[in-house]
Amino acid sequence: MKLETKPRDDHQVNVIAEFEPSDLEAYMHRAARQISERAKIPGFRPGKAPYPVVLRMYGDEAVREQAIEILVDDKYPAILDEAKIEASGAGKLEDILSTNPPKFSFLIPLAPVVTVGDLASIKKNYEEPVITDDQVEKAVKNVLSSYATPTDVDRAAKEGDLVKMELSAEYVKAPEGEEKEFIAKTPHQAIIGENDMRKETWPFEDFSKNVIGMKTGETKTFTHAYPKDDPVEKLQGQKLEFTVELKSVQELTLPELNDEFVMKIGQFNSVDDFKAYLRRRMEADAKAEYDNTYFDDLLDQMVALCSFKYAPHMLDEEIHSVQHSLQDTLAQQQMDVDTYLKVRKLTMDELVEKELKPVAVRRLERSLLVTEISKQQKLELSDEELESSFNQTVNEISMSYDMKRMRRTISNEKLSQAVAFEAANRAMNRKVLEYLRDMASGKSAEAKPEKKAAKAKMKPETESAEGEAKPKKAARAKKAGAEETKPAD
Secondary structure, three states: OEEEEEEOOOOEEEEEEEOOHHHHHHHHHHHHHHHHHHOOOOOOOOOOOOHHHHHHHHOHHHHHHHHHHHHHHHHHHHHHHHOOOOEOOOEEEEEEEEEOOEEEEEEEEEOOEEEOOOHHHOOOOOOOOOOOHHHHHHHHHHHHHHOOEEEEOOOOOOOOOEEEEEEEEEEOOOOOOOOOEEEEEEEEEEEOOOOHHHOOOOOOOOHHHHHOOOOOOOEEEEEEEOOOOOOOHHHOOOEEEEEEEEEEEEEEEOOOOOHHHHHHHOOOOOHHHHHHHHHHHHHHHHHHHHHHHHHHHHHHHHHHOOEEEOOHHHHHHHHHHHHHHHHHHHHHOOOOHHHHHHHHOOOHHHHHHHHHHHHHHHHHHHHHHHHHHHHHOOOOOEHHHHHHHHHHHHHHHHHHOOHHHHHHHOOHHHHHHHHHHHHHHHHHHHHHHHHHHHHHHOOOOOOOOOOOEOOOOOOEEEEEEOOEEEEOOOOOEEEOOOOOOOOOO
């Protein structure tokens, strides 16, 4: 086998492989045997038709095409080994340059290369949030309010009341191409001054506080200026005039907080038990929110110090993943992609280039950095870490999906393997982030008892969610123009 390699600028390499004529001849016989096993050839049992008979019936070209497919599948791993190529995905058979001698041109995507900068130069304190007694008491009151008894009152509305109203809104100055009316008359209800666990966000934060002092039957008009970074594009930097007619005011009578009450609403033995549960949940939520913000910023800073080279297919796959996530989000809002594009006044190509691609680049480069750190630091997972992550992943999947439906479509063995991979990747991701956090915060490495390392080291390749990685897949060659099968997100 003779090989000629030609590197390309897009982190792929062209490889021209030339074989001996006898190689193709041998594979012609194998191809003919395979054809005879599948086809019904009069006078012969499956797989027993002589080579000349198969050639006469199916033609030299058809047999040669099948032979080339078998040859490429067999020889492709040897091509990678001899050319010392580490591929990041399936290569493509771009062209058959000659059949005598057999000479083929392949396009092979190279494994990503990450040049890590001076990550130790980044300093960022890590201060785990603390939940105060006052916050717990507010949370208790929030729970009580959800079991409150509403009573109509003939007085002005005040904070804590349940109010029902009819509202409408229009632009003070409508943007070009938009109608002046933004919200047609619509019913709305809220508890004035919603609590921290249920913040009022529509039509804007603390909207209901504008009806404080109003009585049933009264109407009020007021304006609100939206910030330029408002998540609703049509509202960014706009001022709206709202008109509200108050329909009713109800005072909420909270139930008495005692052991009997908490036993009714959950598996709690006492008020103290209930408050301890709330504190644990609040601490977990606060830590998760803090960690998301902390690691988002830390990874962005670290990625900026590094350089990345990766083949186009890796970014394409990440864009596909981001697009799939968008479709899921839209489906939850009862909207499809076509409707979303019409509302946004974008084509799919514009959406991909302006919005999905930047997100995909960010996710991919973060994932590549996490992978590289795990390799450089030779991080391993203990059996205890894997078991803990596996149990947590199973619990989350059980709560998020219909397990019975999943078991009908996926075998128990494949489901277990998928959960195991996901759990291992999550655990490795956490381990890398903890390492980076300790480095950035200046936390000295504390002596820890050695844990038995798990037999399998995870080497994540691409990200499935921000910072989370998928296991690397074995590469093989495919024909140019053939569509690569991608796993469902």
